[in-house]
Structure formats: structure tokens, C-alpha cells
Amino acid sequence: MSTPEDKTPERISDAEHAVMEALWQRSPLTASEVCDEVCEKRGWSLATVKTLLSRLVAKNAIATEPDGRRFLYSPLLERADYTGSESRRLVDRLFGGRAAPLFAQLAEAEALTDDDIAEMEVLLKELRK
Amino acid sequence: MSTPEDKTPERISDAEHAVMEALWQRSPLTASEVCDEVCEKRGWSLATVKTLLSRLVAKNAIATEPDGRRFLYSPLLERADYTGSESRRLVDRLFGGRAAPLFAQLAEAEALTDDDIAEMEVLLKELRK
DNA sequence: GCATTACGACTACGGATGTAAACATGAAGC
DNA sequence: GCTTCATGTTTACATCCGTAGTCGTAATGC
Numbered sequence A, B: 001m002s003t004p005e006d007k008t009p010e011r012i013s014d015a016e017h018a019v020m021e022a023l024w025q026r027s028p029l030t031a032s033e034v035c036d037e038v039c040e041k042r043g044w045s046l047a048t049v050k051t052l053l054s055r056l057v058a059k060n061a062i063a064t065e066p067d068g069r070r071f072l073y074s075p076l077l078e079r080a081d082y083t084g085s086e087s088r089r090l091v092d093r094l095f096g097g098r099a100a101p102l103f104a105q106l107a108e109a110e111a112l113t114d115d116d117i118a119e120m121e122v123l124l125k126e127l128r129k
Numbered sequence C: 001g002c003a004t005t006a007c008g009a010c011t012a013c014g015g016a017t018g019t020a021a022a023c024a025t026g027a028a029g030c
Numbered sequence D: 001g002c003t004t005c006a007t008g009t010t011t012a013c014a015t016c017c018g019t020a021g022t023c024g025t026a027a028t029g030c
Helices: A014-025 A031-042 A046-058 A079-095 A100-108 A114-128 B014-025 B031-042 B046-058 B079-095 B099-108 B114-128
Strands: A062-067 A070-075 B062-067 B070-075
Touching (some): A014 A031, A014 A046, A014 A070, A014 A079, A046 A062, A046 A070, A079 A100, A079 B099, A100 B079, A100 B099, A100 B114, A114 B099, B014 B031, B014 B046, B014 B070, B014 B079, B031 B046, B031 B070, B046 B070, B079 B099
Antiparallel strands (some): B062 B070
16 A cells, blocks of 8 residues: 555654665665674774664664565665755754855855855856746 | 853754754843743743753853842853854765755755845855955 | 742753663574 | 574663753842
């Protein structure tokens, strides 16, 4: 049955997000493969990754597919959806939903590279149409 | 802006942020005045506000000035510093430090108003100099 | 003066999060 | 068959966060 896709907008935590990044980059992956990707970088043990994977499954953010003994994990939540909602959240919380002040902010903080500026100009031109 | 001695940039939580907003808008305020500003909006009791104020004091985000029997609270952390670091954080975490993808993201999510676009054009023109 | 009140300090408590160990179980080697 | 490894499941535990109640005490009303 076409699941009404009970959109579970469960928040993904910071640590969980690191695991998601690994899966967005390549999937499906086993738990140990995910660990290979992130454990060193974050100083985690395999156990930690296993916990995070379980929590992500519970949050409906990733899917499991049995592969003999173990599971293969792949993202259910798409990266764009995640980054989109997180960005939105920030803009809403900090700038009353307006994006312009956010960029003014970044500009002032010198967080904009020349490339950023160039790309954004192109994008703006697109949007103007 | 920043005083010689850097105080630890403790993270401000979501609820705490609401209190900060009230103080950024007008300060100094007493605890009850802060409550007047936010309690209704968030469904909080005065007790909650008092807790949040204490935590913010502990985090060195606001200052207290005794006014007889009670305190007057004012922000120590400036709004621009907060929004700046939060924005930066998001851009780093989600877009590898590049602002352009964030912009693309917001554009795609139709989170950009015409005003935003207009303002950003002005901004970009400035930056390109 | 004494009760009420206003206020900050301290305490509470459930849920989320970061981090991980213990446990169960099946596979794989020998 | 028994040991060992790999792997998911359960349990653990400290900290933070959201939300608030209680306590001690000074101000204030009468």
C-alpha cells in the first residue's frame, strides 16, 4: 500500500548527521564501513556508530536491507531535504524567515569567497527571470 | 566588539535564544519583564524564564546589574556575534563552508522572497567592488 | 510588626544526545 | 563440535535541555 509516507520530521542530531553524510556519499554501507568513514575523523568507536545507526533507523532516516548476517544501510532522508529544512530553520529562527540578512551576516563575517559571490550572481540572474 | 578576555563561546540553546531576543530588543529588563515578552508566546511560566536567565548568566551571555532587591539583565553577547557564529556553523556543517550552496538550497526551496533577491543584488554589487 | 509578595537560588525530572560496553547469535575457521 | 569473530540489540550513564516547583529572604501593604 502506498504508505501515506508518515513524514517523520524527527530531528537529526549532530552526531547522527555525520553518519548520514557518510551514507549520502556512498550507500549502501555496512556498519563497519560507516565506521571506516567516520570513526577516525570523530574519534568514535564502532559501538557508537552502531548506536547512531539504530537511532537513525528509529527516526526513519535510513533504511536497512538484510545482507545475510548483517545489514546494509542506506539513506531514506535525502540530503537536499535535510539541508533544506535545516537552512530554513536557521533562517526562520535567526532572521525572521528572511534570507537576505543571513547573507549580509556572512558577508560581514567574511565568510563569502569570491567563488561564492560569483556563483550567487549567476543564481540570482536565473531567479530574476 | 570583543573584549580582551574571550569568554568561552558556550552554545546558546533554542529556549535560551528566545530570551536573548527579548533582551536584544530592549534592555536592561527584569526577569518578569522578560517573561512579559516571551512567556505568552512560548507558553512558559516565570519560573522557566528565571532558569533560562540563570543559565545564560552562567554561560556569560548576559550580565546582571543589581537594582535593589532584583536584577536587571542585559546582553553581553551581541546579536550579530550570535547570528554570525550560528550561520557560520550551519554553513560549515552542511555545505563545507561554502555559502553559495546554501543560497542555492534556499532558492530551490522557494525560501527567497522578491525582497530578498533585490536586497541580495545590492549586497553582491557592494561586495564585488 | 506581621502577612503577603516578589525575587533569586537551588532542586527536580523526563527526554535527547554523545559515547560506549555487555550480550546474544549466527558464521566461519579448524 | 568448539572457538572466535562479526554484527545487531540492549543497557548504561553522564550531560544538556525544556520546563518548572520549592525555599529563603527582603520589600511592601496594612
